[in-house]
Amino acid sequence: MVQIDNEDLKQVRSEFLDTPKYRNTQNAVMKNGIKKSITNQSEINSHPFVFSIDVDSNKVLNQKQSGRCWDFSGLNFIRYHIEKEHHIKDMELSPSYVYFYDKLEKGNYFYQNIINTADRPLSDRLVNWLLTTPQQDGGDWPLLTNLIEKYGLVPNELMPETKPAWNTTEINRMYNRKLDKDAMKLRDLVNNNASDTKIKSVIRQLNQENYRVLSICFGTPPEKFTYEYRDKNKKYHTTGEVTPLEFYKKFADINLDDYVELMNLPGGGYKYNQTYGIELCNNVVGGKNIRYLNVPMHDMRRMVIDQLKDDEPVWFACDVLQEWNNPAGLLSLKVYDWKRSFGISLGKDKATRVQYRESMPTHAMLICGVDLHDNEPTKWKVQNSWGDKPGHKGYFIMDNSWMDQYTYNTVVNKKYLTDTERAAYEKAEINLPYWTAMLSD
Incomplete structure (x- = not known):
């Protein structure tokens, strides 16, 4: 058993008071709050709101103080098709x-x-x-x-x-x-x-x-x-x-049966090209159960880009509150300078974060565009459902590294799956326990 020693605290206190950068951070944080004080403005400036493929610029809706993101983002996906058709x-x-x-x-x-x-x-x-x-x-x-x-x-x-x-x-x-x-x-x-x-x-x-x-x-x-x-x-x-x-x-000229849900969870015992379900995760007695096809992120990105190129947005679920700047509408791993400001590094690898309940899919939105350079994505246009005040009239920018780490699920038309992926999706699923962290909020 380890107890906090008073002599250790004296040394820690002295070292803290003798380190100017931490005192500067202390002054800023105590007056302005954590994230506002350690925001990396240069990271925000390096993400202009321009995309080489831009599908949807619909008016952003507002779910307000409710957990209906999956409802709003799904209806945004369907209304896009209705507006386009009619x-x-x-x-x-x-x-x-x-x-x-x-x-x-x-x-x-x-x-x-x-x-x-x-x-x-x-x-x-x-x-x-x-x-x-x-x-x-x-x-x-x-x-x-x-x-x-x-x-x-x-x-x-x-x-x-x-x-x-x-x-x-x-x-x-x-x-x-x-x-x-x-x-x-x-x-x-x-x-x-x-x-x-x-x-x-x-x-x-x-x-x-x-x-x-x-x-x-x-x-x-x-x-x-x-x-x-x-x-x-x-x-x-x-x-x-x-x-x-x-x-x-x-x-609504759309067949919802044409769409499949992908999952990206590397390691932790989760296999790629394996379909997973979740016990007791339904809302309708006799309704369809959750089925995720676990795929590498590069394959998930490939299918998302293919759907965007065909002029269709993509529903997705992520952990939106991780490394997220609401005023700028930026999702980026570098938007906050934790190391320089606090002397600490946050985060683990993706699978470990889920196992330790540090991160899980908490929010659903719509991917409406992507910026490609040499045919590789650098950032993504995201339609949120928090009204038009945050970000770019309610739209966010998700950079590619953030997508890798904090995007867990996407829904794509099954025509974008390879024959191998489709065969894997059709196989019997492995059911995850009802208490799994992969259960979206």
Whole structure:
């Protein structure tokens, strides 16, 4: 056992006070904060907001104080296709509509897992994990496609944002308290040998209550509507009366089954050209599970560039708060000078960071461009969903070295996979445990 020695502290204090550069850093940090004081301005200046391939410059949306990045970025991907197909500018799809059904389905998915584990004690690790967070805001690409393929989409004006959607802390706390109480009821039913008919009847009642709660918070999803618009040439169009699912199938010319999710995680026992899943990571009972094809970063970049060259943006998940300067909208390993300012180096290799929970995919955005020099990428254009104040009217610059270290997942059309990669993706997946750090927030 090692204790801190007072004599050691005297020496450390003396050395610190005798080192001018640390005293200068101290003065700056105490007055202005850490990141503002150690920002490397020359690194910011060396990344102009210009890209040799530039796909999308849509108006940036704002998820505000919510964990709906996967929802916003996925809808940004789909609206790009809608705008391109129908010659519309700055169309918005409703994130609240998708979020409503995500909450509803996650509640029902939680009930199913509670029933499946009702014979285990409350102290069981899995039961404890389920009850600690019955549901949350985060998601992934397959979870988004589950919702869209079941419920469709609606324009934003038909189900606009609400205060509970802008800050989801209140709804999550209330909803999780309700789901935990429901779990107690369901566990009692199972352990008292209630019939399947009785259990299903109770779950229907609980889901009806959930629908009411979510409607009060986010509005009631429309069953049918008519979408009218004028294209860029001022020509009038109408869909006629459609359901949300008909609107998606008729209006969004995109087959979500054509897209696969890639993962880059080197080392740590993860094999390349191997597909991975995650236990209990779904939102819809019977829906598609997460499937990641683990590939080297140079192959991931190759497919992303191919898709951008074909005039299509790319959904991706990363650890956005690592080495990130919000005012400049820059993601760069050199944007903060930790070594010179504090005398320390931060970070580990990519796989070790994940194993030690230092880093994981925490945020989803859209790659909308890339700057190529001698056919090699140097920086990437990123559309965020934090409004138009940060960065370049809401767009960020991600340099290539940052992408290597902190980008974990991308979604690309499977036509960009080689025959070997496609064969690997089709093989049975290895399921990672439910507590894995690869589970996106």
